[in-house]
Amino acid sequence: MPDQLLQLIPHPIATSRGVRLLLWRDDLLNPDLPGNKARKLKYNLVAAREQGHTRLLTFGGAYSNHLAAVATAGRLHGFGTVGLVRGEEHTPLNPTLARCVADGMQLHYLDRTIYRRRAEPEFLTEIQQQFGPGYLLPEGGTNPLALRGVAELIGELRQHTDFDAVAVAAGTGGTLAGLALGLAEADYPARALGIAALKGASFLQTEVNSLTQAAIGQTLPNYELHLDYHFGGYAKLPPELRTFIQQFETEFGVLLDPIYTGKLLVSVLDLIERGHFAPGSTVVAVHTGGLQAWVGFGR
Known part of the structure; x- marks a missing residue:
């Protein structure tokens, strides 16, 4: 190094x-993927591949470094990506979300009340049903x-x-x-x-x-x-x-x-x-x- x-x-x-x-x-x-986000994603990407997933689903705010990192990782490693964004949609997209879209991420917006449920097993099952099967990454990738x-x-x-x-x-x-x-x-x-x-x-x-x-x-x-x-x-x-x-x-x-x-x-x-x-x-x-x-x- x-x-x-x-x-x-x-x-x-x-x-x-x-x-x-x-x-x-x-x-x-x-x-291409600087900082601690690459470290957090390293073994999650291995697990996603081993489990047969072709898509990553995750959560974040409108300026989330994590969303941007997942979108980039998806592009680099051949995964589709879905970002569930806290809050309402605003156009034009801010630079972080624009970068996510440029890297192939599909963005969906959740109001703040629904977003608070992001760690509930029942809600995560609903997300899988709504957006299709995928490897779930928590907010921040932690x-x-x-x-x-x-x-x-x-x-x-x-x-x-x-x-x-x-x-x-x-x-x-x-x-x-x-x-x-x-x-x-x-x-x-x-x-x-x-x-x-x-x-x-x-x-x-x-x-x-x-x-x-x-x-x-x-x-x-x-x-x-x-x-x-x-x-x-x-x-x-x-x-x-x-x-x-x-x-x-x-x-x-x-x-x-x-x-x-x-x-x-x-x-x-x-x-x-x-x-x-x-x-x-x-x-x-x-x-x-x-x-x-x-x-x-x-x-």
């Missing part, structure tokens, strides 16, 4: 506290198979560096759970940090615990969840966050996305400044992609 995937970020906050801050560039790993793909990142990181903590933005908790799983199975004494990208996300701890319980039959103590860096809620981009992202790109040549990784780097630097990591620590932040979200934020 090329060395440019691991980038030193010599931010003054980190250097003044004696912390080595690295950025893992998962956004560069696969040009399930036990997704954890397996994410867990592989730990081994990839260890080929490049030792580290004390690995940090990721959290939406559904799947990437955080996968990192915790990877650390546990490698018996590696680092911690996984999750930075919630949405407001009121205390439920994520239950989600992460449920996911690792389903994957390996136990919950894990090797992760932590931080809830105070949401900047007002999911997909909120206040001026101070936009300014930070712009300055980060100017200083380090890396564009962060407006929904997840911008908040991630703000939070990691704040935690470093507060002394959360001991001097001499190495902290790896994971750039999970999602840069297509910028088209909806007027960049």
Whole structure:
């Protein structure tokens, strides 16, 4: 794996506290399907093929990175795709949904009341009957198979560096759970940090615990969840966050996305400044992609 995937970020906050801050560039790993979405889909696509499915069905909001990833994966791997979108149809399509359609995804819209039923077995049976048989992927692509793909990142990181903590933005908790799983199975004494990208996300701890319980039959103590860096809620981009992202790109040549990784780097630097990591620590932040979200934020 090329060395440019691991980038030193010599931010003054980190250097003044004696912390080595690295950025893992998962956004560069696969040009067609970048970021953690490819990892989450890896073993789900294998399972879909093994089960004889030719179609993927999934859920997401109008600006969902997951919907875009599933549409792209379908095009690349020969699956038909159906996206069940939260909310009403608006035309013209926003850039995310336009990209989904360009990749061959059929879009269907569910009002918010119906969308809340997306995890109910009875409703999922109805969906299969309405749209035909297909391999069902949950919102965000988070399930036990997704954890397996994410867990592989730990081994990839260890080929490049030792580290004390690995940090990721959290939406559904799947990437955080996968990192915790990877650390546990490698018996590696680092911690996984999750930075919630949405407001009121205390439920994520239950989600992460449920996911690792389903994957390996136990919950894990090797992760932590931080809830105070949401900047007002999911997909909120206040001026101070936009300014930070712009300055980060100017200083380090890396564009962060407006929904997840911008908040991630703000939070990691704040935690470093507060002394959360001991001097001499190495902290790896994971750039999970999602840069297509910028088209909806007027960049």
